[in-house]
Amino acid sequence: MSGYGDLLRTRGVARIIAAQLTARFPSGMLSLAYLMHVEGIFDSYGAAGLVLAATSVGQAVAGPLTSRWMGIWGMRPVISLTIAVCASSMAAIAFVPMELWGYMVVGLVGGLAYPPIQPAVRTIYPKMVTSRQLTPLFAIDASAQEIIWIAGPVMTTFVATQVSTVAAIVLAGAFLLGGGLWFLASPELGRVRIPRSRRSFGVVLKRPPVLLATVVGFLLIASCAAIEAAVVANFGKEGIEAGLVLAIWAIGSLAGGLGFGHVPIGPWALARRMSVVFIGGAAAMFFLDFWGLAITLLIAGAGIAPALAVMFAIVSVSVKFSDTAEAYGWVGTGQLIGAALGSAAAGFLIDGFGASGGFAAGAVFAFVGMVIAIMFKRAHPDLRGRDASPLPDTEPVSLPVS
Template sequence: MSTYSSLLKTSGVARIIAAQLTARFPFGMLSLAFLLHIERIHHSYGAAGLVLAAMSIGQAIAGPMTSRLMGVLGMRVVLWTTLVACSAAVAAIGVFVMPVPVTMAVAFFAGLSMPPIQPAVRTIYPKMVNSRQLTPLFSLDASAQEIIWIAGPVVITFVATQVGTVEGILMAVAIMLAGGAWFIASPEVGRVRIPRSKRRFGVVLARPPVLLATVVGFLLIGSCAAVEAGVVANFGEGSPFSGIVLAIWSIGSLVGGLAIGHVPIGPWATARRMLIVTVGVVISTFFLWSWWGLSLTLLIAGVGIAPALAVLFAIVSASVKFSDTAEAYGWVGTGQLIGAALGSALAGFLIDGTGPAGAFWIAAAFAFVGFVVAALAHRVHPDLRGRDASPIPDTEPVPVVPS
């Protein structure tokens, strides 16, 4: 823990972590808020899954593009523009009762304009700490973001069930605006300038570690999205157990990230962490009848989530030039969002057809394939044991004056 305490004492680190967590806090609320809101209006988890999928697809399309634009227009311009547009779209879904196709279109726009806060902060981190602190910082960040998934589901479940789903969505919008403004106003956001990339758009995805992180992230988050939908459906929209179980699941991820997130990253690191997730989710399919049994098994699954994400962030950082980091993280985010879209949609349809167990079958399948992919790709997985995880420096020709 001394590693993490020294990190938090580094100038600006605690502030930027707190600001970006606040800005991203609504992301831990919106999926459940939309799930409960759309199901209440249209009485279909399948319809809710389609709306969530539309938003995630919009995010997936925009992620690499808005991330790359930060190197052209500057971080603050891109972040302010997307923040205002996204907040308006999310508020519209909560305030106006619309047919499912129209709601999907608005959700798609909300996803398309989602502020690229995660790529921005991942790009800033290497400029805030020395090379030895970078991997622990990624681990601390991945662990700390579990606060989003611990408190977010609990807060939105309480507000949506006890006050109303519209109020829950509007609360998420208010937090998004306040947190986004705090993050954008942070000195570090104005201090770091992302160089304009000289490579064609999408070329960075051809680097094996970036592709590996994108694919495994897609499968990991797809599994998580299916679990989330399955838990809500399992206990019903009026039950407080949904938020409790999801919070315990996230506590497992927080504990796992702090306990093993700083362990040196070898070629099998991602596979080992995905195996933990797989085992926990598979066991959870046998405990749907009990909230405490499901909490315990998902606690086990959660132990692998934050450490797996920390590894994915680190191998991307160590494999690309600084000018390409934002776009690379944008592609990783796109993979995760496509996974969330597919996981939510498949889970929603299986819940309507076979019950909550179907969502957990989907989650187990996603996690297992993620483990297999990581295991098969261990030869291209960077070995960062004793290595610097900082991005590769951008170099420019240096003119030489003849003597």
């Protein structure tokens, strides 16, 4: 753990981790907040799932595109514009009564404008630390992301059940605006410039590690989102049991992320970590009481942050620096779509089969992710003895003829 202390004392590292974490907190809040808010209006988890699906379509289109724009217009202009539009869409869903199609349209716009903070910060990281420190930094970042995906819903559940779903959406908007301004003020955004990529849009997905991380990341976060919805449905909208169980889940993920952060990443690393998520998630279907879910989700959580850290590392080592923002944009898009569609799938299954249906959806997503990681092991770089720095950008140099 002393290595993490040294890393966090590196100039600017702790500050930018905290800023981007705050700005990205809505990623772990909006799916559940929208699910509970729209379900309360239309009395249907299925209707809420349609709004989440529309939001995910917008995120799918915008994620890699806005990330690529940062190499053209710069990080600050792109992030500023998207924050403004996204915050406006959140306010409309919270305060403006609409028909279902209206909520879907506004959700679509919000998804299209979701700020590309995740690809921005992961592009900046290699310029802030040494190559030896990069893999542990990805482990810390993955653990921080689990605060977003798991602790975020804890906060959302508490505010939505104890105050209102409108207050939960407003809180997410406050994190977006406050954290976004903090991140934009970070001097690293001025020191690091993303080079304009010379490759066509989407070509980066031809890199097998990028595609592997995008697909497995989608399935992992879909599993998390489905389980979150199932936990809420299992304990109902009253009381704090759901929030406590999700908090225990977060503790498991944080412990796993920090505990495995220095373990060398071999070609089986992603499959092993996904198997832990699947085992814990599958067991949750059969233990629906408080302590049963607390223990099974503690196990599942221990694989989440380590799996994400592996994905970040294999993407970084496989692409050129000019392509890192777009690559992480695709990975982030997969995760955001997973969050929305995982909640949507769980919502329909909860309507039909109760909370067990939601846990089953989470287990299936994790199982498919594990199988894909096994089947495509050859696409997984072996980082044992290597650093996770991006490939340098090179171009032809004219030499004088003697």
